[in-house]
Amino acid sequence: MPDGQDGAKLDGHHATYLETAVALINTLTGEHVHGRPKPPLGGHDLVRAAAAALARAGPGNGRVDLLAAERLRDVASRLREIIVALSRNEHDDAAGLLNRMLADSRARPYLHRHGDRSWHLRFHSPEADLVQRCAAGLAVSVAAALGEHIPHRVGLCAAPRCDQVYLDASQAQIKRFCGLACQNRVKAAAYRARVRRSGP
Template sequence: MDFNSHTDAVVEAAVELVNELTEGERRGRPYLLPAPADRLAAASNVLRGLRPERPRADAAEAEELAAVARDLRAVFEGVAAGDLDAAAGQVNRLLDETRARPRLARHDGEPWHVHFHGDGGTLTADWAAPCATGLAIVLGGEFRDRLGVCTAPRCDRVYVDTSRNGTRRFCSTACQNRVKTAAFRARERPGGRRGGEG
């Protein structure tokens, strides 16, 4: 399941920004916001992974991107909680704040496609606007339930479900395996249900 290549890229950027630049839990452990130098590296790595020609973020931009990531997280949390009104309201607020505006672009051998840039041409606006727009496209389409927050215990990292059947519930294979292993161990413990018994 694909939205379109540009939308896929900016939605994935939103996921990575949230997962790298917001505190919470990851794979069963507390996840603290990286120290400022690491935050700068994390922000730069996310952006350069999607647009290698993009310059590195500076310290102020990394802080701004962390604030954007917190705002983006609220969209995923709204969808995961079944509150699409809250998720849509948050996206609309981000679209208003960034003044996302469409522009046709062609690069990297791709055909013309729509990009959304923020007002002012700053690195933060140039990423916040398309991330918000990508999430708006997802929420406004048939795959609105494909945004989620990991359901593994002690993990709150976000994901976008691109599987055919829309059954993804974990941020990573590591979390999926953690849950399966815990369920297996619970069945094997004395008093637990063993395969086939019951």
């Protein structure tokens, strides 16, 4: 996880964790992407995907083996459940799920420093393994976004047959789709429906 980050840049730290959360959810979970079915990953593919998603948070995250990849997929599934609850405006459910995740990951803040670098805040216990570190950091950052301590929103793509999630850091927070592929797909479908209605 973002070990080398400067603790003063709290927003950047949370943003990195949220980007990692989105990458883990999108690569390790979900049944549809951009209108097409998404086959579940297993074995080496699962390990590679989990390692690639974690690499977004920076180097030095330790090696991912199959057991770690499977545990990371469980973490991603729990995060997805939270994002789905949020997308339905079920904030009480999302907060309950997050509180359970914070407790299970044994997240606890402590100050850490590398050599003579400045102190920075970490959210996992010093004894935590790779997956626990990851779960604690992700849960804290999603909780900070839910609690409106940071101006980021994680949303679920509104296009049909797509369950990718996205990070919306814009001020207006009006993002609805995971990307241009889905936005254009929905626009094209709406256009076709209009043409059909006004047709002969």
